[in-house]
Amino acid sequence: MEFDxxxxxxxxxxxxxxxxxxxxxxxxxxxxxxxxxxxxxLNVGCIPSKAMLDSSEHxxxxxxxxxxxxxxxxxxxxxxxxMINRKNEVVQQTCDGIQFLMKKNKVxxxxxxxxxxxKNTIQIKGETETKNITTKNTIIATGSKPASLPGLDIDxxxxxxxxxxxxxxxxxxxxxxxxxxVIGMEMGSVYARLGAKVSxxxxxxxxxxxxxxxxxxxxxxxxxKLGFEFFLGHKVESATxxxxxxxxxxxxxxxxxxxxxxxxxxxxxxxxxAYTDGLGLENIGLTTDERGRVLVDDHLQTSVPGVYAVGxxxxxxxxxxxxxxxxxxxxxxxxxQKPHINYLLIPGVVYTWPEVAAVGHTEEELKKQGRAYKVxxxxxxxxxxxxASMDTDGVVKVLADKTTDxxxxxxxxxPRVADMxxxxxxxxxxxxxxxxxxxxxxxxxxxxESFKEACLAATDNRAIHI
Ligand code: FAD
Ligand code: NAD
Numbered sequence: 356m357e358f359d360x361x362x363x364x365x366x367x368x369x370x371x372x373x374x375x376x377x378x379x380x381x382x383x384x385x386x387x388x389x390x391x392x393x394x395x396x397l398n399v400g401c402i403p404s405k406a407m408l409d410s411s412e413h414x415x416x417x418x419x420x421x422x423x424x425x426x427x428x429x430x431x432x433x434x435x436x437x438m439i440n441r442k443n444e445v446v447q448q449t450c451d452g453i454q455f456l457m458k459k460n461k462v463x464x465x466x467x468x469x470x471x472x473x474k475n476t477i478q479i480k481g482e483t484e485t486k487n488i489t490t491k492n493t494i495i496a497t498g499s500k501p502a503s504l505p506g507l508d509i510d511x512x513x514x515x516x517x518x519x520x521x522x523x524x525x526x527x528x529x530x531x532x533x534x535x536x537v538i539g540m541e542m543g544s545v546y547a548r549l550g551a552k553v554s555x556x557x558x559x560x561x562x563x564x565x566x567x568x569x570x571x572x573x574x575x576x577x578x579x580k581l582g583f584e585f586f587l588g589h590k591v592e593s594a595t596x597x598x599x600x601x602x603x604x605x606x607x608x609x610x611x612x613x614x615x616x617x618x619x620x621x622x623x624x625x626x627x628x629a630y631t632d633g634l635g636l637e638n639i640g641l642t643t644d645e646r647g648r649v650l651v652d653d654h655l656q657t658s659v660p661g662v663y664a665v666g667x668x669x670x671x672x673x674x675x676x677x678x679x680x681x682x683x684x685x686x687x688x689x690x691x692q693k694p695h696i697n698y699l700l701i702p703g704v705v706y707t708w709p710e711v712a713a714v715g716h717t718e719e720e721l722k723k724q725g726r727a728y729k730v731x732x733x734x735x736x737x738x739x740x741x742x743a744s745m746d747t748d749g750v751v752k753v754l755a756d757k758t759t760d761x762x763x764x765x766x767x768x769x770p771r772v773a774d775m776x777x778x779x780x781x782x783x784x785x786x787x788x789x790x791x792x793x794x795x796x797x798x799x800x801x802x803x804e805s806f807k808e809a810c811l812a813a814t815d816n817r818a819i820h821i
């Protein structure tokens with residue numbers, strides 16, 4: 356069988372690339388080693404984690420805020436098994452949707468392990484048979500797997516990754532989270548809301564350390580209200596399991612003091628690493644960088660003409676929507692178009708409560724660049740909409756060029772900011788000034804007014820409601 360394009364891996368990078376290739380009239384194959392399509396994102400990432408976040412948030416609100424709203428409940432309890440069943444149904448519906456889209460777009464799907472025999476021959480090793488297909492172009496979209504720490508044995512029962520955290524048999528009494536990044540804060544929130552004590556051990560001096568520092572500071576305050584405990588600036592030395600107890604030893608990097616934390620579960624969320632095992636890269640003369648990532652040029656092409664790579668397996672943010680943009684980009688490049696991705700404007704979101712969302716430069720980056728900037732901030736406690744819904748934690752922070760007023764970065768923590776950040780992306784794509792946003796009507800009362808108010812604050816300190 357001969358194809359114009361073969362995509363290896365069916366995550367958001369791979370399946371979007373396959374659909375776009377098919378839309379452009381290219382004969383396309385998609386190879387996935389698992390029986391369900393959708394990759395990390397749909398099976399064990401974005402979708403199931405958001406399902407668990409939504410369910411646990413309902414429980415938390417029922418337990419803690421409903422009575423203030425005048426809603427009385429008795430006998431409230433968590434049914435974790437049902438919560439996980441619902442999550443599994445959401446995952447199944449979503450993955451089935453991708454199968455449907457493959458059929459609709461006439462993409463040929465192969466289940467099996469894809470690997471290079473040579474640049475134009477891909478082997479597919481299935482459970483019962485192995486076959487080869489020939490292809491003019493190949494897109495590597497094999498994604499990533501959880502990373503670990505040296506000397507730390509992830510037994511998947513007590514010391515777990517996000518994958519096991521999505522299917523625990525019980526609500527932990529106490530969960531240690533190693534790594535205060537996105538997965539740690541999201542999955543930690545799920546179990547803290549369901550009643551677990553959560554202790555976070557983070558190497559850096561703040562949580563979500565790659566985001567604007569204000570976000571980490573504000574999120575920490577909100578999570579502390581939820582009962583999180585933080586050991587920042589601590590390096591994990593060991594994690595050991597004895598019976599049902601995990602013991603983590605970490606060193607305070609300033610004082611060299613050691614802390615020992617005991618819990619029934621330990622989630623390791625210290626990042627993810629690119630996945631290229633068994634892909635046969637060596638058969639086409641490709642090597643990976645020091646972090647195991649496939650090297651690509653500005654067109655996402657490897658050093659082998661006709662072999663491209665997208666998503667978590669290449670440099671850049673490990674995000675589903677970044678992978679999708681790259682999948683589309685490569686499909687259009689193969690079809691002879693000249694697409695473009697503005698990497699600065701790929702938003703980042705943390706689905707905690709309050710949510711965190713950002714696009715563009717952080718204040719720390721602007722300082723480092725020596726760029727003259729101004730800041731406008733608006734706290735959600737001054738928003739009528741936020742008071743009505745009892746969601747007053749958080750702030751919107753707008754960074755704009757001091758001279759031209761062009762928006763350079765937007766950082767939000769608060770209710771529904773995961774959705775609100777889209778306005779900032781559009782504004783920045785069209786190179787709006789902060790004043791441009793202030794001249795646009797925002798429906799009242801909505802959370803989005805807070806973005807307008809922050810832009811007003813950045814424009815000669817003109818915020819109306821603070
Ligand atoms: P993947 O989704 O990892 O897909 C790669 C696929 O390739 C897999 O299905 C794998 O089985 C297959 N494969 C690998 N090798 C082979 C081979 N040799 N042959 C055949 N098939 C192969 N991102 C967001 O943007 N928003 C979120 O809310 C979010 N939440 C997340 C929550 C969790 C818990 C995790 C772990 C991740 C989350 N992410 C989120 C990150 C997101 O899942 C990834 O960035 C995204 O899935 C990357 O897409 P991809 O297509 O590059 O790779
Ligand atoms: P991350 O990079 O977000 O966070 C890892 C954290 O671990 C960092 O804060 C880092 O400083 C810390 N760390 C590293 N080594 C450590 C050590 N020895 N001791 C203590 N702390 C240590 O990674 P993650 O949370 O594992 O997530 C993996 C990827 O998945 C991320 O790139 C993220 O983009 C993606 N993801 C995205 C979302 C989302 O978009 N909402 C959700 C989940 C995951």
